[in-house]
Amino acid sequence: MKILLTGGAGYIGSHVAAALVSAGHEVVCFDNLSNSDAAVMDRLEAITGTVIPLVQGDIRDGDALRAALNDHAAGAVIHFAGLKAVGESVAEPMKYYDNNVRGTLTLLEAMRDCGVKTLVFSSSATVYGEPRYLPLDEEHPTSATNPYGRTKLMIEEMLADVAAADGDWRIATLRYFNPVGAHDSGLIGENPNGVPNNLMPFISRVAAGRLNELSVFGNDYDTPDGTGVRDYIHVVDLADGHVAALEAITKNDQPLSTWNLGTGQGYSVLDMVEAFERVNGVRVPYRIAPRRDGDVASCFASPERAARELGWTAERGLDTMCASSWRFERMLATRNAD
Ligand code: NAD
Ligand code: UDP
Numbered sequence: 001m002k003i004l005l006t007g008g009a010g011y012i013g014s015h016v017a018a019a020l021v022s023a024g025h026e027v028v029c030f031d032n033l034s035n036s037d038a039a040v041m042d043r044l045e046a047i048t049g050t051v052i053p054l055v056q057g058d059i060r061d062g063d064a065l066r067a068a069l070n071d072h073a074a075g076a077v078i079h080f081a082g083l084k085a086v087g088e089s090v091a092e093p094m095k096y097y098d099n100n101v102r103g104t105l106t107l108l109e110a111m112r113d114c115g116v117k118t119l120v121f122s123s124s125a126t127v128y129g130e131p132r133y134l135p136l137d138e139e140h141p142t143s144a145t146n147p148y149g150r151t152k153l154m155i156e157e158m159l160a161d162v163a164a165a166d167g168d169w170r171i172a173t174l175r176y177f178n179p180v181g182a183h184d185s186g187l188i189g190e191n192p193n194g195v196p197n198n199l200m201p202f203i204s205r206v207a208a209g210r211l212n213e214l215s216v217f218g219n220d221y222d223t224p225d226g227t228g229v230r231d232y233i234h235v236v237d238l239a240d241g242h243v244a245a246l247e248a249i250t251k252n253d254q255p256l257s258t259w260n261l262g263t264g265q266g267y268s269v270l271d272m273v274e275a276f277e278r279v280n281g282v283r284v285p286y287r288i289a290p291r292r293d294g295d296v297a298s299c300f301a302s303p304e305r306a307a308r309e310l311g312w313t314a315e316r317g318l319d320t321m322c323a324s325s326w327r328f329e330r331m332l333a334t335r336n337a338d
Pocket of ligand 2: 178215217269
């Protein structure tokens with residue numbers, strides 16, 4: 001089956017493209033390159049030995065989507081395309097509702113028009129809001145604390161309505177915890193524009209001397225060392241989870257399924273700094289800074305449902321996450337020096 005990946009040139013999409021090809025699927029990427037680079041396609045070819053077509057287009061353009069679905073005879077869609085910076089979503093909410101919510105509605109209409117009703121959607125643990133209990137299972141109540149999170153929640157609700165109205169749909173909502181790390185080849189990874197918002201790319205850039213020091217946002221949380229605890233998941237494990245989810249929904253008779261993709265293990269900010277320094281033999285200078293607005297103390301998954309229903313569990317540990325992030329950072333330095 002050929003699978004169309006919206007946002008397929010991005011960080012997670014590119015890793016999923018590689019995983020799908022190695023599982024024997026055919027892939028086409030659809031991306032407006034607003035947060036990625038077409039050169040990723042050459043690197044994917046180097047990794048997979050396969051030319052993966054890139055359609056440059058915007059998910060808010062229904063005609064472009066219909067053309068891509070028809071021209072490539074796609075049988076399923078994995079929908080990564082979206083904006084994801086929490087701070088920016090607070091400053092420019094309309095941009096987020098337009099890109100994420102309108103974009104997804106346009107995608108759903110195009111899929112319906114083309115008779116493609118199999119969809120895997122990139123959601124986020126942010127839909128759990130402030131945790132009422134841990135670990136977070138899929139039954140935990142949902143809420144949103146910022147416009148980005150609200151777009152994910154609105155899209156989840158839209159998908160539930162679509163699945164309830166037409167039982168031919170097969171939709172998987174995947175709630176990612178904290179994806180980090182990079183492909184073993186070092187060829188693809190996370191390379192955000194400007195100063196990174198997320199912890200791991202920030203640590204990598206401090207270690208590489210591209211940034212002076214890490215600000216640790218708060219050391220007075222109710223956690224073992226006072227710093228925030230998160231469930232970091234290796235992006236290659238996350239990618240394998242997509243393959244498992246897609247294969248499951250094409251076989252099961254549920255119009256809508258929801259799975260957490262996490263490890264179940266929480267690490268603090270200082271755990272991450274310590275592991276990165278130890279594994280890579282580098283220094284990551286840091287200072288304690290005030291808490292960041294909207295952050296919760298601890299957030300980690302119950303990965304039980306995915307284990308039971310998908311037969312998928314994350315395999316790569318913290319050391320592998322840190323080593324692969326650093327390998328990718330060094331590859332970027334080599335590229336920039338060329
Ligand atoms: P990314 O920015 O690297 O990838 C998103 C891709 O979508 C980019 O290549 C971008 O150019 C493309 N895109 C954005 N708007 C588009 C549009 N209107 N039309 C076509 N293409 C468009 O981000 P990522 O980290 O790979 O995230 C992928 C998805 O996973 C997003 O939906 C994000 O919200 C979700 N997610 C990410 C994380 C994370 O920590 N990275 C956590 C939870 C959920
Ligand atoms: N964090 C930090 N400094 C940074 C970036 C993040 O201390 O420069 C902390 C943040 O407060 C949280 C954890 O690292 O406790 C993970 O943050 P990230 O933004 O990567 O993911 P989130 O879970 O917030 O989506």
